[in-house]
Amino acid sequence: MRFYNTMSNKIEEFETIEKGKVKMYVCGPTVYNYIHLGNARPIIVFDTLARYFKYRGYDVTYIQNFTDVDDKIIKRANEEGISVKEVTEKYIKGFFEDIEPLNISDDIVRPKVTENMPEIIEIIKKLIDEGFAYEKDGNVFFEVKKFEEYGNLSNQKIDELEIGARVDIMEEKNNPLDFALWKRKKEGEPYWDSPWGQGRPGWHIECSAMAKKYLGDTFDIHGGGQDLVFPHHENEIAQSRCAYHGNFANYWLHNGFIQVNGDKMSKSLGNFFLLREILGKFPGNVVRLFILGTHYRKPINFSMDNMEDSRKTLKNIVTSMNNFSEIIEKFSGKGSHEGEVSDNTGNNSTNEFKEKVNELDKKFMEAMDEDMNTPQALAVIFDQIKETKKFSVNISNGEEAEALNYSYNSLRKKLEEVLGIMLFMEDENKNFKNNDKLTGNLIELLIKLRADARKEKNFKLSDEIRDNLKELGIEIQDNKDGVHNTTVNIIIDTAMSPRFNAFMRSIQEKFGINVINSRTVGIETALLLQEKLDSGEIIVLAGDRTPSEHTQRAVLLPFLGGDIALPYLSLIHI
Numbered sequence: 001m002r003f004y005n006t007m008s009n010k011i012e013e014f015e016t017i018e019k020g021k022v023k024m025y026v027c028g029p030t031v032y033n034y035i036h037l038g039n040a041r042p043i044i045v046f047d048t049l050a051r052y053f054k055y056r057g058y059d060v061t062y063i064q065n066f067t068d069v070d071d072k073i074i075k076r077a078n079e080e081g082i083s084v085k086e087v088t089e090k091y092i093k094g095f096f097e098d099i100e101p102l103n104i105s106d107d108i109v110r111p112k113v114t115e116n117m118p119e120i121i122e123i124i125k126k127l128i129d130e131g132f133a134y135e136k137d138g139n140v141f142f143e144v145k146k147f148e149e150y151g152n153l154s155n156q157k158i159d160e161l162e163i164g165a166r167v168d169i170m171e172e173k174n175n176p177l178d179f180a181l182w183k184r185k186k187e188g189e190p191y192w193d194s195p196w197g198q199g200r201p202g203w204h205i206e207c208s209a210m211a212k213k214y215l216g217d218t219f220d221i222h223g224g225g226q227d228l229v230f231p232h233h234e235n236e237i238a239q240s241r242c243a244y245h246g247n248f249a250n251y252w253l254h255n256g257f258i259q260v261n262g263d264k265m266s267k268s269l270g271n272f273f274l275l276r277e278i279l280g281k282f283p284g285n286v287v288r289l290f291i292l293g294t295h296y297r298k299p300i301n302f303s304m305d306n307m308e309d310s311r312k313t314l315k316n317i318v319t320s321m322n323n324f325s326e327i328i329e330k331f332s333g334k335g336s337h338e339g340e341v342s343d344n345t346g347n348n349s350t351n352e353f354k355e356k357v358n359e360l361d362k363k364f365m366e367a368m369d370e371d372m373n374t375p376q377a378l379a380v381i382f383d384q385i386k387e388t389k390k391f392s393v394n395i396s397n398g399e400e401a402e403a404l405n406y407s408y409n410s411l412r413k414k415l416e417e418v419l420g421i422m423l424f425m426e427d428e429n430k431n432f433k434n435n436d437k438l439t440g441n442l443i444e445l446l447i448k449l450r451a452d453a454r455k456e457k458n459f460k461l462s463d464e465i466r467d468n469l470k471e472l473g474i475e476i477q478d479n480k481d482g483v484h485n486t487t488v489n490i491i492i493d494t495a496m497s498p499r500f501n502a503f504m505r506s507i508q509e510k511f512g513i514n515v516i517n518s519r520t521v522g523i524e525t526a527l528l529l530q531e532k533l534d535s536g537e538i539i540v541l542a543g544d545r546t547p548s549e550h551t552q553r554a555v556l557l558p559f560l561g562g563d564i565a566l567p568y569l570s571l572i573h574i
Contacts, residue, residue, distance in 0.1 A: 001056075001369045003221075004297060006229060006252040007153055011371055014251065016220050021059045023219035024050065025211045025249070027228055028110065030067040031091040032076040035098055036272040037287075037302060038225070038258045038265040044288055045255045045296045045372075046223045047104050048420060052368050055418045062105075063214045065207060066092060066112045069200055074189055084190050088112075098275045101284025103420045111210050113201065117192050119209040120201045123243050124181045124194075132242040136172040138184030138197040142204075144177040147238045153252060154230035179235055181205045204235035208243070211236075217246030223253040227264075256299045265302065273302070285421050286311045292374040292419055316530075317415070320385050321423050324408045327392050331401035350403040353391050357407045360384045364414055374419065384411055489514045489532055492542040 001014040016022055026046045029035055035043075043064075050062045067073075068088040077087045113120070124140055127133035132146045144150050150158055161177060180202035185191040191198040201209075211219065217240075224233065233252065240248040257264040260271045278287060281304075290310040294300045360380055367376035388407045395401055415421045450465040490513060529539060 002371055003251055003253060004371050006254050009155070012251070016058070017218065017250070020057070021061070022050075022053045022221065023061045023215045024063070024221040024223065025207070025215055025219060026062070026064045026222070027207060027224040027232070028064040028066050029091075029095060030070050030072055031088045031095065032070070032073040033091060034094045034274050034276055036265065036274050037278055038272060040099075040102065040275045040287065041258055041291055041296075041300070042223065042225050042255050043099060043104060044102060044291045044420070046253075047102075047108075048292060048374065048418070049221075049223075049253075049372055050105060050108075051418050051420055052372065055413075056365075061215065062108045063210065064108050064110055065210050066095075066110055067203065067206060068092070068112045068114050069190060070203060078188070088114075094276075098279065101279050102288055103284060103422050105420075109214060111214065113206045113210075116206075116210050116213060117201070119213045120205055121192075121194050123209050123212065123239065124201075124205060126243045127181065127239065130242060132238075133181055134174065135182075135196050138182075138199060139172050139180060140182035140196055141173055141178040142181055142235070142239060142242075143174060144179070144238065145175060147242055149241070150238050151234065153234050153237060156230065179204060179231065181239070204232055205239055207232075208236050208239040208248075211248075212240065212244065217244040217248075219249055221251045221253060222249035223255075226254045226256055227266075229254055253296075255296045256294075258300045258302050260302050262301075264299075278307070282307050282311060283314075286314055288419070288421055289314050289378075292421075293378060295371075295373060295375055297371070314421070317381075317385065317421075318423055320389060321408065321411065324388060324392060324404055324411075327395055328401050328405045328408060331395065331398045347399065349391075350400055353387075353403050354406055356387055357384065357410050360387070361410055361414075368418070377414070377419070381411060381414055487514050487532070488538045488540060489516055489529075490540045490542050491516045 002011050003014050004010070005012045024046070026042060029039055046062075046064075050060050053060045066088070069084065073084055073087055077084045080087065124133065127142065128135065128140065133140055133142050135141075145158060151161065158177070182194060182196055182201060182205075183199050184196070185198040185200075189200065191200055211222070222233065222236075237248055240246070259265060260273075263269055263271060265272045275287075282290075286307065287310075290307055291300070293310065360383060364377050364380045367373045367380060370376075384407065388404065388411070391400075391407070392404055395404060412423060415423060446465055446469060450462050450469075453459075453462040453465065492515065533539060
């Protein structure tokens with residue numbers, strides 16, 4: 001197993017401190033508002049990592065804190081005219097409401113800052129005793145220049161650091177880079193007694209104290225969002241290593257941002273979506289699939305279209321799994337011949353299929369072992385569904401059904417236990433499947449009625465039916481021969497082809513063309529494209545021809561019995 005360690009800026013072999021045990025700390029939310037989709041990403045990412053460790057047989061201790069005293073919380077309390085405790089209780093309750101649909105494991109330990117004040121005061125006292133912190137007028141500061149390794153995590157040198165927006169400038173400091181460990185009491189703020197007077201802790205010291213309390217001087221993994229690398233995690237390292245002289249965390253893992261139109265999703269930019277807003281439109285499983293469809297270190301571009309793609313992909317997965325379940329149930333208790341119990345010896349085809357499943361299980365683990373590559377792991381799952389579909393077509397006895405069940409259980413374990421994508425296989429989805437079929441039949445009936453109306457030259461009724469179908473998301477086009485409802489999907493890098501895009505826009509509505517930006521096509525849409533093909537839609541990969549003298553910049557693909565050279569740039573994003 002290997003992970004990208006932010007501290008070393010490279011992928012490293014993962015070795016636990018204690019054999020068979022993983023200790024992990026991930027920074028949790030500051031509870032002054034409902035969490036947004038960007039907050040949800042580390043929650044899903046590190047829950048998946050913990051799940052995978054358990055899948056591989058590790059005993060996992062996972063700590064994710066609540067920051068329930070902070071400047072932002074105090075500000076929100078003043079705005080709402082309620083106490084700090086009322087604010088934090090409100091948003092902690094909201095947090096659990098929001099993550100419930102995401103299928104987050106319930107064995108995560110979630111300490112609160114306010115419940116760990118003695119531990120916080122203890123580490124501050126130790127830092128003062130060791131000469132790494134100083135007190136001035138009831139405030140206590142960490143002296144950054146006393147820690148020579150400061151900046152190693154964020155790849156910055158102390159002398160070159162600029163004072164950023166999150167560096168708190170106070171006159172009492174010896175140096176502007178020094179940061180607060182304890183803040184003296186201010187009017188109207190919550191406070192605790194300490195050796196330096198009444199006050200409250202700084203943000204950074206809280207995580208150091210709680211990590212120490214629950215995981216010890218040194219633990220395996222510290223995780224969080226990319227935005228926490230500096231100053232928060234940098235400061236945690238400085239505090240903890242100076243107080244207890246251990247390594248603090250051996251591996252530092254950070255997830256990338258969620259972007260909207262190329263900008264980081266954040267409250268400060270005003271472009272964020274509350275998780276509960278998204279969950280009002282999409283099930284938690286869809287959100288989870290959307291997050292895991294991109295490698296955790298890479299940015300994700302959020303859009304409603306991308307969420308819809310994830311919804312369709314999940315629907316395909318669930319439909320396939322339901323079909324497998326029905327076939328297994330049909331042949332339950334039957335052997336090679338009806339009524340005969342299988343001896344489980346298996347024939348060549350079933351044995352080969354089981355071996356293929358075992359190989360796919362291995363590929364799944366290889367993907368997850370390589371820095372938790374969930375997109376590649378999902379690709380393996382899609383391949384397994386495809387292979388299982390092929391095998392399921394000709395099942396005629398219980399022995400073959402047992403082999404199908406073998407793959408079904410393998411898929412379910414990977415999807416539910418590891419990726420946390422729950423498959424509601426029972427009545428709910430069967431009803432959904434039946435309703436989906438009924439909806440399709442009704443749409444076909446409406447299209448037929450419209451065609452009849454056009455034949456009778458009842459254009460008013462024809463237009464009404466067309467408009468009603470459009471409201472349902474069904475667009476139909478008419479040609480001289482009648483209704484044309486076959487969609488042509490053209491995949492192209494829209495950033496590279498402005499002239500082609502303009503031409504497509506001019507004919508798009510008339511001919512039922514759907515342009516798909518190749519930069520948005522990922523592994524998670526593979527099943528969606530297959531569904532389009534299965535339903536009779538056309539998939540076109542648009543790309544210029546490449547002259548024979550430039551084949552080194554091309555990819556050779558089979559086409560009409562031969563090979564055709566397509567430019568590398570046309571395919572790189574697909």
